[in-house]
Amino acid sequence: MTQKEWLRVESLDLDAQGVAHDAAGKVIFIEGALPGEEVQVDVHRRKAAWEQGTLAALRRESSQRVAPRCPHFGLHAGACGGCKMQHLHFDAQVAVKQRALEDALWHIGKVKPAQVLRPLAGPAWGYRDRARLSVRHVVKKGGVLVGFHERKSSYVADMRDCHVLAPRVAAMLLPLRELVGTMAARDRLPQIEVAVGSDVTALVLRHLEPLTDADRARLCDFAAAWGVQWWLQPGGPDTAHPLDDAGTLLAYRLPEFGVELHFRPTDFTQVNGAVNATLVSKALRLLDVRPHERAIDWFCGLGNFTLALATRAREVLGVEGSPALVERARDNAHRNGLAERARFAARNLFEMTAADLAADGTAERWLVDPPREGALRLAQCLVELQGQGGDWQPPARIVYVSCNPATLARDAGLLVHQGGYALSAAGAVNMFPHTAHVESIAVFDRDAAPAGERVADGVNRPAP
16 A cells, blocks of 8 residues: 555545545545545555545545544444445535536536526435345354444444434344344344334344244344334345234325325335435426326336326326336325326336337326436437327426436436437435435426526426
């Protein structure tokens, strides 16, 4: 390991590393450094075009640097890898993510939003309603560890508290360690997945061999003491099942729309329930769907956006790749009295064709919420179908919710440069405070809204 001369940090990258250049112009990525700081770096990795290292000394400190709240955060050996930005002021974190979004849109997609939306943010702490906690029995460390992995390591951090987990889950970290330590199967229990609903918290225990009756009794006692549900997962996610009569069903609510969505603890739901509710509300305001209009929700999952849309639109089609999620979405539509206005289809959206898209019919509004891979094939089919003429018409507005600025930027470039859309607005969503993860939302219009029609929190439809 060698040490670089004093460097001035210019920016943060998408992995929350400081970015600087040495005297020869070589890019240096620096863990723990913030923009505007002058630092020395311990270099531990060298490539022809760049080097990577950790902060070794600090000569000029950023005004946005703060003391991390969690004692397990840091660059030291054994530090928890669950967060990367606790040393940066919360408001500055949001600004960094907004800048990362705008940079990606320009450098990858060659597009700029006509309007930058105010970033969406929620609670800074105690926000994680979903987590996958690793479990290891480590004799050298005195017993069982339950928590996130150490920074850049497969080892489990020795976590005794967590400030980003929902408080009731954080309070269970040490009791869970004690519980697993008493179980006969403690060496065969690699993971506990956590899902917090509006009324109940579920814990999914991955076990590599059948549990003894005594171990099952220990889990039941823990559930009674902490008011949680245990689910057992002997194989893949589809094998998860309640330890006993689950009682209250796991669900979350979107109060603004009067809907409640039931889900299994291994289903995908957003990590941050508070920000998710705000995001659904924001997306629907931006989409501006009218009661006589039809909408399509691509990558709809459980119906997170679909059911809210069904309370506003004439009809909504939700399309999702997982047949199991589609069945639960249909069930949620029935439970909420929306089955006549919301229908669902299971389809691989990464292999769709223009003919598939045409068969789904015309819709005035699209909501697109893809995984990290983005929605490239959907955008390509949209462009292809426009060139064929016929009765099918492209949507007047698309609201695109993204968890990866790079794939959003790629798809935005296609929609704007080949699809005839304008990028009317875009903004960051701080779904994962203190991490480098960037969620975002973007609005595409066939006819861009005149400047006079822009509003503080979104974009109005253009005047006729």
